[in-house]
Amino acid sequence: MVWWFLVPKVVFGEDALDELEQIEGKKAFIVTDKVIAEIGLAEKVQTKLQALNWDVRIWNNAEADPKVSTAKSAAKEMRSFGADWIFAIGGGSVMDAAKAAWVLYANPDMNLEALTPFDSIGVREKAKLVCIPTTAGTGSETTKAIVVREDESGRKFATINSELVADLAILEPEFVKGLPRDLTAYTGMDALTHAVEAYVSMWKNDFSDACARQAIRMVFQWLPKSVDNLEDLEAREKMLVAANLAGMAFSNSQVCLAHSLGHSMGSVLRTQHGLAVGLALPYTIEYSAHDNPETATHYSDLAGMLGIVEKSEEGTARLFAESIRNLQKSIGFPTSIKEAGVTEEEFEKALDKMVEFAMMDSSITMTPRNIGSGEIRRMYEYMFDGKRIDF
Ligand SMILES: NC(=O)c1ccc[n+]([C@@H]2O[C@H](COP(=O)([O-])OP(=O)(O)OC[C@H]3O[C@@H](n4cnc5c(N)ncnc54)[C@H](O)[C@@H]3O)[C@@H](O)[C@H]2O)c1
Numbered sequence: 001m002v003w004w005f006l007v008p009k010v011v012f013g014e015d016a017l018d019e020l021e022q023i024e025g026k027k028a029f030i031v032t033d034k035v036i037a038e039i040g041l042a043e044k045v046q047t048k049l050q051a052l053n054w055d056v057r058i059w060n061n062a063e064a065d066p067k068v069s070t071a072k073s074a075a076k077e078m079r080s081f082g083a084d085w086i087f088a089i090g091g092g093s094v095m096d097a098a099k100a101a102w103v104l105y106a107n108p109d110m111n112l113e114a115l116t117p118f119d120s121i122g123v124r125e126k127a128k129l130v131c132i133p134t135t136a137g138t139g140s141e142t143t144k145a146i147v148v149r150e151d152e153s154g155r156k157f158a159t160i161n162s163e164l165v166a167d168l169a170i171l172e173p174e175f176v177k178g179l180p181r182d183l184t185a186y187t188g189m190d191a192l193t194h195a196v197e198a199y200v201s202m203w204k205n206d207f208s209d210a211c212a213r214q215a216i217r218m219v220f221q222w223l224p225k226s227v228d229n230l231e232d233l234e235a236r237e238k239m240l241v242a243a244n245l246a247g248m249a250f251s252n253s254q255v256c257l258a259h260s261l262g263h264s265m266g267s268v269l270r271t272q273h274g275l276a277v278g279l280a281l282p283y284t285i286e287y288s289a290h291d292n293p294e295t296a297t298h299y300s301d302l303a304g305m306l307g308i309v310e311k312s313e314e315g316t317a318r319l320f321a322e323s324i325r326n327l328q329k330s331i332g333f334p335t336s337i338k339e340a341g342v343t344e345e346e347f348e349k350a351l352d353k354m355v356e357f358a359m360m361d362s363s364i365t366m367t368p369r370n371i372g373s374g375e376i377r378r379m380y381e382y383m384f385d386g387k388r389i390d391f
């Protein structure tokens with residue numbers, strides 16, 4: 001079987017933004033959100049582009065977990081402006097809104113959920129894409145994935161297509177410096193979840209494994225430092241790189257169960273993405289390694305990298321899950337749904353929908369152990385109380 005390993009050109013480090021001078025184009029459409037516009041990051045890019053004689057328009061209406069209608073309205077603006085380059089400046093929500101709008105700019109009537117990985121969608125006949133992440137987590141600047149929400153049901157869904165890898169990703173540490181402590185922790189855990197899931201997914205391969213292993217090492221080393229000292233630019237830069245490597249890993253492998261559970265929590269309880277998937281991660285490791293020697297071996301490989309060894313491979317996988325919980329505790333990240341501030345009443349009300357949405361989520365298909373709705377329900381119940389998975 002032939003495989004591809006697709007990534008954008010990645011420019012990283014202090015002054016990475018100077019790469020803008022190398023781009024040839026005329027009309028820059030900046031997609032961002034109100035927070036990023038307010039703290040002046042979109043303007044910084046605008047000023048630089050205008051000095052290079054670009055015509056620039058800023059669209060700052062992306063919201064957290066963007067809806068399809070948001071992407072549609074951005075696409076409409078792109079069309080009226082006649083953009084030849086799109087600049088996404090923000091976290092995963094902004095980058096996904098920009099990528100979804102890019103698809104709809106080239107294909108106004110396309111149903112995003114029906115898009116398959118191999119469809120030809122001609123996005124570059126309209127414009128090219130630069131992503132400048134302002135969070136160190138999603139890796140969307142490097143992936144071929146988009147996650148958006150259906151307007152009516154609020155259900156998040158992921159779509160992948162090879163053309164959706166950006167042309168250029170600029171990792172500029174100054175752009176993540178202002179990220180508050182809780183979001184630094186949440187988005188960092190998203191990066192870890194991408195890397196661990198890429199390493200066990202059904203489509204894992206040698207290239208994705210290499211990226212995943214380095215990303216995991218870096219998250220364990222640099223995330224606590226990023227959270228402890230928000231001004232530590234070295235830690236910020238390392239986390240941007242770790243998140244990008246994790247994005248490369250999962251974009252060329254896949255994510256699995258923690259993302260199905262997390263997307264559904266995000267849809268129904270509106271939990272922040274990194275918080276939801278990071279919280280699910282250790283539980284999904286315990287589930288996926290149970291009576292499943294091949295997958296337990298993969299987790300124990302990762303555990304070995306951190307110096308964790310136990311007699312059995314499943315035992316080692318469980319210790320690996322525990323080491324993730326310890327990392328979470330050290331950065332003030334909740335280890336149960338209850339600790340994340342969800343009341344029992346809210347949880348009970350949300351549970352049926354979360355189970356239904358998790359079963360519909362495309363990430364579930366890459367999970368290395370079969371799972372049905374009964375187990376999903378039990379997993380959520382265990383996650384609510386912080387109980388270790390024993391089935
Ligand atoms: N396409 C992909 O490959 C992919 C991968 C993982 C996650 N996602 C999606 O990305 C979304 C989550 O993205 P996220 O975790 O980056 O969060 P986000 O983009 O939703 O941002 C969270 C909040 O942080 C603010 N923020 C962002 N950068 C900031 C900065 N530098 N300073 C201050 N505030 C800042 C935003 O304005 C927003 O209010 C989810 O919808 C998730 O499903 C996509």
Ligand SMILES: [Fe+2]
Binds near residue numbers: 190193194259
């Ligand atoms: Fe994620």
